[in-house]
Amino acid sequence: MKNVVLLAVLAAVGTALVPQATARQHVARHVHSVKQVAPVESTVLLRRIQSHRDETWRWQRVMQKPRTPFKDSASRATSLSYRRWVAGLWLHRAIHARNQAHRPPHKAQWLCIHRLEGAWTDPNAPYYGGLQMDEEFQRTYGIDLYRSKGTADHWTPLEQMWVAERAFRTRGFWPWPNTARYCGLL
Secondary structure (H helix, E strand, O other): OHHHHHHHHHHHHHHHHHHHHHHHHHHHHHHHHHHHHHHHHHHHHHHHHHHHHHHHHHHHHHOOOOOOOOOOHHHHOOOHHHHHHHHHHHHHHHHHHHHHHOOOOOHHHHHHHHHHHOOOOOOOOOOEOOOOEOHHHHHHHOHHHHHHHOOHHHOOHHHHHHHHHHHHHHHOOOOOHHHHHHOOOO
16 A cells, blocks of 8 residues: 555656656747847847947037947846847937037038038049138148048038038138128128
């Protein structure tokens, strides 16, 4: 009788353990497959954060505004939801910086001067670009662009306007005396 009871108890325990072991294997396989997918998304998110950060900083550099601080907390965090949030934050910052850069304070005035000066890609020395900047002017007010892209005819129209905006802060529209007068700015 003891053997029968012992056998029944062992059978019950064995029956209880087999489904748990099977369930553990199933869960382990499922978790393993999720862990393989998560690093890919995580890497994509980190690249996206870097891309949006770089775009934000590029526009801030063009506008000569201070760079938004970057702590790189997302690369140290293990939470995908946190990385998604940081990516969204930097996307918002990039869009804001781009929109701000597309609206220089005196854009209408620069466009008027441009219409009377030359093409944005005008490569003819001694004056370059759509606002006809000489090399000394470019080195004084747009040294980063001058070093990285060359003369103003290689800069985007927005970059040319922002460099002119830097000059405007101290000199007004006087570097363009004739065209500024025609535009009613002097």
